[in-house]
Amino acid sequence: MNADIKSTRPLLLTMGDACGIGPEIAVAAWAQDRGSDLRLVGDAGVFRRALDFMGLQLPVAVLEAADDPVPPDCLPVWQPSGLPQDLLAQPLGRVSAQAGAAAARCIVAATQEQLAGRSRALVTAPIHKEALHAAGIDHPGHTELLQALCADPDDRLPPVRMMLANEELRVVLVTIHVALRQAVDQITTGRVLQTIRIADAALRRAGIAAPRIAVAGLNPHAGEGGLFGSEEIEYIAPAIAQARSLGVDASGPFAPDTVFMRARHAPPRHPGEFDAVVAMTHDQGLIPVKYLGVEEGVNVTLGLPLVRTSPDHGTAFDIAGTGRADPSSMLAAIRMARTMSA
Template identity: 70%
Template structure:
């Protein structure tokens, strides 16, 4: 969309650890000239203090003002429409004002990207209940960004959620919905589209012949129909169609072992570059078990780069200065790689 290399970093939920990890990750980066925070200046100043940092904070009228700032000055673009009393929100609690502010920051950031003022977005965690309390009709970042990527009533682009670290990548066919509903949502077209989006993303990452493993839905991948027919009627036909399109997909494999086969370590080269999982927890539990501190969530299929840390708002430690910004830092570095 733009030649700009600026990365916007949203503050997330003001009552959680988002503001703290946003400023801590910014401060930890060796190069910062391409990073601009999006949020409330007062909330982010408070986060600077909670992190024990000594940083001047500059309020920007737009991301275009980033150029020329001193390197040790935290740049904050405060978009219009934020609640005026965010600092009054109880830290570590669900508050509709924090939900509204998180949504306003995302909306403003996407508009700035679409206007050519930035190239990508790194999002700090928001809280789904706070969004709901604010009347925002999206279950999370992914669905909101999908809708915002198609302004003017156009059909939203098909997107998928990928969680990745240095050892494992997984992409989900279904995301934020009840498990019963997710199973009902599975069909050949949806699985095939996930494989197409995953293959395109891996090629964008520089892999010329990506190897994609597809996890089954049922125990032992259905055991030939004994434990369910989704593998026979939906997943295997989608894999066949993908292979006809030149996608190196294989499976369906038993979901309790395929992630171990795909895990890539110095002593165990992974057999696959990515695993496609049918449901949210099937895919995310293995990656998060390996360590949330380096996990990165990437939204595939958007017309711009979006990454985020793979953890939530952590209300229990908000305001204590104990929040670990490692995953946020990893998300910044992943976003840079994707827009370079």
């Protein structure tokens, strides 16, 4: 390649499920972003098809290594070894074991690059949990797979949390993909404290010098002094007190039905009182963020020894291949990955 082609530590964007909109929003985001640090990870044929779907005419540069330099105005694709050979034969909009296997292989390869220090951050296109399961992948989603890949030499898993964020609201979850009955049992002082500390560290890393963290209660009216439940008294308030003793600006527990409105940052008429809300359960925290719009929403995995972001939506099988996929959330995920890895 020409000597004037610049090389930089790349930001890796994985393909996601080849039968969904992941490849389409990946190529559309690259076409709008054109960042010299951005590399796509996946099957070159799938990405070429996605370019056609999105009405984009771009040459594809297939890279031998993820950090190879890229010729100007070429879609840069690193195709890791071990991808299934028949991805283009899989029907769009359907669960496919081959697509699940390919998605997992891209995640594994990109994560290995980042753990080895050869990449800057990881942005992941949507995957389908049923396709992962069909491929024999023993993890329900990105978060759990990444956690396993980042285990220490003694196979201890890093404590991870999900943060969903947009321009107006950031929410960090104490519990994620478990049944609601199990989630309530997982609300302990130690887990809530750990979540607060992980959120504080992530916000500082993103450039907020003194994060203000609100902690939601679990029960209606934050338990109303024990009238509607004792979790706030027994577990959540003690965790907040311990966090404050460690220098974290945490407050609460606040009534879950109002704290998100208080934290929403929509200036000039409504500057948010908090920089993030720690929510107790998946739906408690994600409904208010997604209600504000998934177009700019970003999912961030906190607690990993690497930066990982993703769009705030799924594979959208119903519109795969139609060229109607909106890359806005993917572009927001790319921007946040750059901010967090600066």
